[in-house]
Amino acid sequence: MSTLETTASLQKGFAVPRENIGSRVQKKSRKIDRENRETVGLQFVDDPRMTCRAVNVFYGEKHAIKNVSIDIGKNEVLAMIGPSGCGKSTFLRCLNRMNDTIVGCRVTGEIRLDDLDIYEKNIDVVPLRAQVGMVFQKPNPFPKSIYDNVAYGPKIHGLAHSRSELADIVEDSLRRAGLWNEVNDRLDQPGTGLSGGQQQRLCIARAIAVRPEIILMDEPCSALDPIATATVEDLISELRQHYTIVIVTHNMQQAARVSQRTAYFHLGDLVEVGHTSRIFTNPAHQLTEDYITGRFG
Amino acid sequence: MSPSLLIAVLLVLSSMAYWLGRSRAFALSKKAGSVRLHSRPGYHGILVALWCAIPAFIIFCCWHFFSGNLLISYAMQSVTEARGELSPSEMNLAINDLRNLLSGSVFHREIDPALQLAADRYTGMRQIANVALAVVVLSSxxxxxxxxxxxxxxxxxxxxxxxxxxxxxxxxxxxxxxxxTLGIVLSVIFESIRFFQQVPFFDFLFGLKWSPQMAMRPDQMGTGSFGAIPVLAGTFLISAIAMSIAVPFGLLSAIHLSEYSGPNFRKVVKPMLEILAGVPTVVYGFFAALVVAPTIRGLGAGIGLSVASESALAAGLVMGVMIIPFVSSLSDDIINAVPQSLRDGSYALGATQSETIKNVVIPAALPGIVGSILLAVSRAIGETMIVVMAAGLAANLTLNPLQAVTTVTVQIVTLLVGDQEFDTPKTLAAFALGLLLFVVTLALNVIALYVVRKYREEYE
Incomplete structure (x- = not known):
């Protein structure tokens, strides 16, 4: 990816200020009342990879996700936005059962990956997580070399039968994450020595190396500077050719730039889902509009 | 005025100085109006109190450090006047007599009038000096x-x-x-030098026989042999047995506590493990000598092995149990300190819990784990009581854990217990052994540090 493209996508993002979106929206139509917490918009798609029905999540007594139903389509980027503490990360972590590691967390409802109910009793989370990869908010490379970071997943899943095959997987993953040219001469250096943006792309390469079908991204750019953010965003658009991506973000321009559909969460409720272009220009729900026009959050 | 009373008065004075200084500063801040105090009044108070207490305290300490010798030498003048010049050894003798007289531990001996005079001079001077000290300290x-x-x-x-x-x-x-530390090392080194003047250095370091008996009278035969190898070998044998118990059990229990067990289990078990570290070693000692050693002996007899009634194995096993908590508790803390994000990263790639622990958590925690093992090793090498009671005193050069062995620390204890002269190699050998032990543990520490630095995987 060239620097020119980077700058272009940055400018594209900042070219539409929030106030303009808001004022244009207000003129158009009456909004659904703030008190109404039924999900509005395009919850379901024709060819879903994952289907979530009536999902509730509890942390002890706290009802963190309330009755959320949504589909995640094939090869689409679904962005989840909403104010802090609204449950978007919690919901994201439900999709590959990363919530299992949290003590006191309880999930009800049904989440299906293709036709597999991932919360069925005798399901094994290990292959599930290999199929649904995850990239975290803070880059968390293992304290190993760059090579070993990427090779970690393929090794434990036995994806490579020889050393050269493993090296190929590592190179391919690093290339797809746009990191190969920067690190190919120092693969034996520790991954923790890279810059923040490089670390995050290393984590993406690490996730890709396991050949998942769906990648969950939990605010992948919140710890990065604008240049690194642009690189990761370009990478997301690239990855969409082969993967389904669900991304949680606080940056609405980012959601607008990378996603096809956007879901707005509010205090545990899924308030509105729709095509990204429509959510940011003409949301149906008053709460969505309040959020995207910067009235809160 | 007695010294403790003087200190008490000094404390009262300095707290008064604090209040005075503080209230003066308060008054200044009120009066000055527009001018702001640079420091808050409390600091002014503390400064005055410090000026009150510290110089006075330094004078007090100096006096107590030097006054004893000054007063004695002053008092001894009367002795030299009465007896003429004394040789240094006579002088020492007289000074000792004077001290005994002053402390009142002379009961049934004719008291030398000159000495009595000196004692009187000493007491008189002491009183004057105490008053003078009080005056000087308080005025300062x-x-x-x-x-x-x-x-x-x-x-x-x-x-x-x-x-x-x-x-x-x-x-x-x-x-x-x-x-x-420096003081300890220096004192050990000086005594060791005296030892090596009498016993050749290489005989000590590479000698294969340890029997530190010295001829007490000229007609007795021979001098002892001071080869440190058997003693050192005993130390390493017992430490190795102890570590082969403590490291696997400690490490695995740490992994269980931090990664697998629930919070309730952990809350109960971890303190109980730490109680193990709090049991006095002498209790472990008789447990080893009275329970473990006979059991091992019985088992050995059952399968046709001859086991000494005091064996390295018994001492090593019990010592291993004793240091389990050092390894487990510290390693548990360190494993817990590995960021959850690393575990999440591994789980998100579809790694199982055991793969995550093996490949991510343990490597990240390795420096700390090695540190805890090192602590346990130094504990094992320095442990004395269990070995005295359960492994015996015989300096056998053997690798057979079923025989009695002895360790460096035990030998130091036996060399120094009881009435000893401090100029025979027998006693001085204790210092040489101490130095050897110090050098060995230092070398172990340096090696371990090097290993940790080479293989550490730093997170964050």
Whole structure:
């Protein structure tokens, strides 16, 4: 990816200020009342990879996700936005059962990956997580070399039968994450020595190396500077050719730039889902509009 | 005025100085109106109190450090007047007599009138000196406070000065450990040098026989042999047995506690493991000698092995159990300190819990784990009581854990217990052994540090 493209996508993002979106929206139509917490918009798609029905999540007594139903389509980027503490990360972590590691967390409802109910009793989370990869908010490379970071997943899943095959997987993953040219001469250096943006792309390469079908991204750019953010965003658009991506973000321009559909969460409720272009220009729900026009959050 | 009373008065004076200084600063801040105090009144108070207490205290300490010898030499003048010049050894003898006389531990001997005179001079002088000391200390305290008090003004940088004083006292505290270590090492080295003047260095270091018996009278035969190898080998044998118990059990229990067990289990088991570390070693000692050693012996007899009634195995096993908590508790803390994000990263790639622990958590925690093992090793090498009671005193050069062996620490104890002369190689050997032990543990530490630095995987 060239620097020119980077700058272009940055400018594209900042070219539409929030106030303009808001004022244009207000003129158009009456909004659904703030008190109404039924999900509005395009919850379901024709060819879903994952289907979530009536999902509730509890942390002890706290009802963190309330009755959320949504589909995640094939090869689409679904962005989840909403104010802090609204449950978007919690919901994201439900999709590959990363919530299992949290003590006191309880999930009800049904989440299906293709036709597999991932919360069925005798399901094994290990292959599930290999199929649904995850990239975290803070880059968390293992304290190993760059090579070993990427090779970690393929090794434990036995994806490579020889050393050269493993090296190929590592190179391919690093290339797809746009990191190969920067690190190919120092693969034996520790991954923790890279810059923040490089670390995050290393984590993406690490996730890709396991050949998942769906990648969950939990605010992948919140710890990065604008240049690194642009690189990761370009990478997301690239990855969409082969993967389904669900991304949680606080940056609405980012959601607008990378996603096809956007879901707005509010205090545990899924308030509105729709095509990204429509959510940011003409949301149906008053709460969505309040959020995207910067009235809160 | 007795020293403790003097200190008490000094404390009262300095707290008064604090209040005076503080209220003066308050008054200044009120009166000055527009001019702001550089430092808060409390700092001015502390500064005055410091000026009151510290110089006085230094004078007090110096006096107590030097006064004893000064007074004695003053008192001894009367002895030399009566007896003429004394040779150094006679002088020492007389000084000892004088001290005994002063402490009242002479009951049934004719008292030398010259000595009695000296004692009287000493007591008289002592009283005068105490009064003089009180006067000097108190006047220094008062003068110091007055000087500091008179300097209080809004521009005085009292806070910076107090902070400087705090910093200096912190530095002093932190160097005390260094100086103590240095002192110990030096004293051991000097005694060892005396030992090596009588026993050749290489005989000590590479000798294969340890029997530190010295001829007490000229007609007795022979001198002892001071080969350190059997003793050192015993130390390593017992430490190795202990570590082969403590490391696997400690490490695996740490992994279980931090990764697998629930919070309730952990809450109960971890303190109980730590109680193991709190049991006095002498209790472990008789447990080893009375329970473990006979059991091992019985088992050995059952399968046709001859086991000594005091064996390295018994001592090593019990010592291993004793140091399990060092490894487990510290490693548990360190494993817990590995960020959850690393575990999440591994789980998100579809790794199982055991793969995550093996490939991510343990490597990240390795430096700390090695540190905890090192602590356990030094504990094992330095342990004495269990070995005395359960492994015997015979310096056998053997690798057979079923025989009695002895360790460096045990030999040091046996060499120094009881009435000893401090100029025979027998006693001095204890210092040489101590030095050897010190060098060995230091070398172990350096090697381990090097290993950790080479293989550490740093997170964050």
């Amino acid at each position: 305290a008062i003068l110091g406070s007055i000087w500091a008090y008179s300097r209080i003004n809004p521009g005085l940088r009292a806070r910076n000065k107090v902070e400087k004083a705090v910093e200096i006292s912190l530095t002093l505290c932190s160097t005390i450990a260094v100086f103590t």
